[in-house]
Amino acid sequence: MEESWATLRELEDNLSDEEKAILEVLGQVGASTPAELAVRTFSLPEEINKPLLSLKEKQLIDISQVKGRLGGDLVTLNQRGLQMRQRLRLGRRVK
């Protein structure tokens, strides 16, 4: 179901710059590991744990498990996250 404009606006106001950067990277690259997201945002992996948890709490991303030696979390944008990313891009274009 489509989120209402007001709900997304309220949510957008509560997003930090780091959270917005992560949403943008996920939109560009697709599913990514936290280490990859850290590299893409020029952060260290431990620095993006907090924004990732916050985005998960806000139900903008999904975190699943990946196999392999680097096994662990795989972060993806969910439907709500995609809507928010589109909103953020639109906002940037208007500015």
Place this chain on the structure above:
Amino acid sequence: MTALNAIATWLASIPWGLYILAGGASLILAVSEVVSSFEPDPVRALRTWGSTILLLLNVAMAVLILALMRSFGTVGDSPWVALAVGLGLPTLVRTRFTVMKPLPGMPASEGVEIRLDELYTRLQGFCRRRIDVALAGQRVRMVEQAMDRLELEELERKARLLLEGGLVVTASQASGYVDRILGQQEYDEERKRMLLAFAILNYGGHGMLEGMLKTAKAKPPA
């Protein structure tokens, strides 16, 4: 023999050309969708199972919709119609051909109704997620190989070239990033190699890391 003759007559009556045209146009549209959605890595995206299923799904939907339209008698056997069905598939699917109506006496809100557009969107979403996960898996495997076969100094040199050379990445944070990674006392060498390999893969592309791995393969064992 009569049954075989009947089947042969029926098969001969099907305008295959129209279905091939609709399916082909829809296939081209789906390929362009995958290429634009997975812009950083379109060729790899097209080689995944998710992509194969997505392309087949699009062809099947175009053929199904053309068959439905022809069976309703709403369109004639024109190649232009077949082309329009193939190219206009995303719009046509959203016109809500109902494949399962609500049971009699059940309110519409009970959600018994399954629509073609919903089925298509769900299947499309599933395929996109499969492609996404497959690409992420490939990147992870490549980084694992780089961690096994490449020296920290080699990874550092290439990452510096990419992030500090100013040719590929111009962001201000990029310049000190390699030093930040290497300066982390609590990181072991493997962790540093992983982050540098991810940096090369993300900013230099698959080709660059693959090239480094090929060169490493040619080296004699230490």
